[in-house]
Amino acid sequence: MFNVNGVGKSGYSASVGNVGKNADKRTEKDEKKQPRNTDRADFSSFAQKLGQTGGLKVGAASEKAGGLSQKAQDYLEKLKKKYGNMDFIIADYSTDEEADSLLGKGKGEYNVLITPDLLEKMAEDEDTAAEYEALIDKSVESIDSVRAGLGEDADMVDRYGVTVGADGQISIRALLAGDLTNKDGGKSITSSTVEDMLAQLKEARESQADKLEKMRAEKAEKEKEAEDEADETDTEVIRIKDERYEAVKRMNAVLSKEQESELEQLISQLDSENEQHTHFSAKA
Secondary structure, eight states: OEEEEEOTTSSEEEEEOOOGGGSOOOOHHHHHHSOOOOOTTOHHHHHHHOOSOOOOOBOOOOOOOTTOOHHHHHHHHHHHHHBSSEEEEEOOOOSHHHHHHHHTTOOSSEEEEEOHHHHHHHHHOHHHHHHHHHHHHHHHHHHHHHHHHHGGGGGGEEEEEEEEOTTSEEEEEEEEOTTOOOTTSOSEEEESSHHHHHHHHHHHHHHTHHHHHHHHHHHHHHHHHHHHHHHHHHHHHHHHHHHHHHHHHHHHHHHHHHHHHHHHHHHHHHHHHHHHHHHHHHHO
16 A cells, blocks of 8 residues: 655655565456556556566665675665666665755765665565665656656756655655745655645745745856856967967077078088089189
8 A cells, every 4th residue: 555644744755565575465356457557647656556667777876885784785786787877875764854964965866765674675575676666766757757847947956866764655855956945944845746746846936936036046146157257268268379379470480580590501501612612623
């Protein structure tokens, strides 16, 4: 069963029941009664019916390897190779604030926070691993839908993440940019569906329009300063190139005059030697 439960002090999470070896076994008849939901917008409904892995490529990973079994470390290495644009963070957390802080340190396009206990379970049981990897893949699809739904307001989110707890709780999170906060004053918005997350982001945008405008103005100013600095650098590079060109021209001119002088001296010397030789021949 996939339920929406509170996580920490704020937000919501999509909670998956026990999975892996202790999971309730689905009968073939039950499977036929429950067609798979591939609607990207309904992460919660999808998770209820999930039974196969997704196909995203994910991979750079950071982890707290200390304390993990060798099998869990090997499985983590497998995740790193399978996935190309995710940063996996392996750590325990108990509040939204802790989760946000840990996800904020991630360096991937998508950051996934997994507890050590769950990673151990995934390493031990292939079914558990497949189910959670599929949930992570679906979470990424939901995040992509949120990004698309925000349009020009995409800059109000600094980064996205997924938290996967040892108790089966799955959350998709949007860490807000600048001074923006959720309705409870926290730094992230958590939801189990794209529609709900977009609604919460819209509410944050409308209630904090002044903060968003200020953030964008500061960002535009920094970008202009960077552009001006780049222009100054380009101008300096051009000046140095021009000076170098003129220096080379002057050097070539000096060399040409020196070579011309040397040539005149050589010709004069040859003329003198030729004259002496002619005079000697005449006497003979």
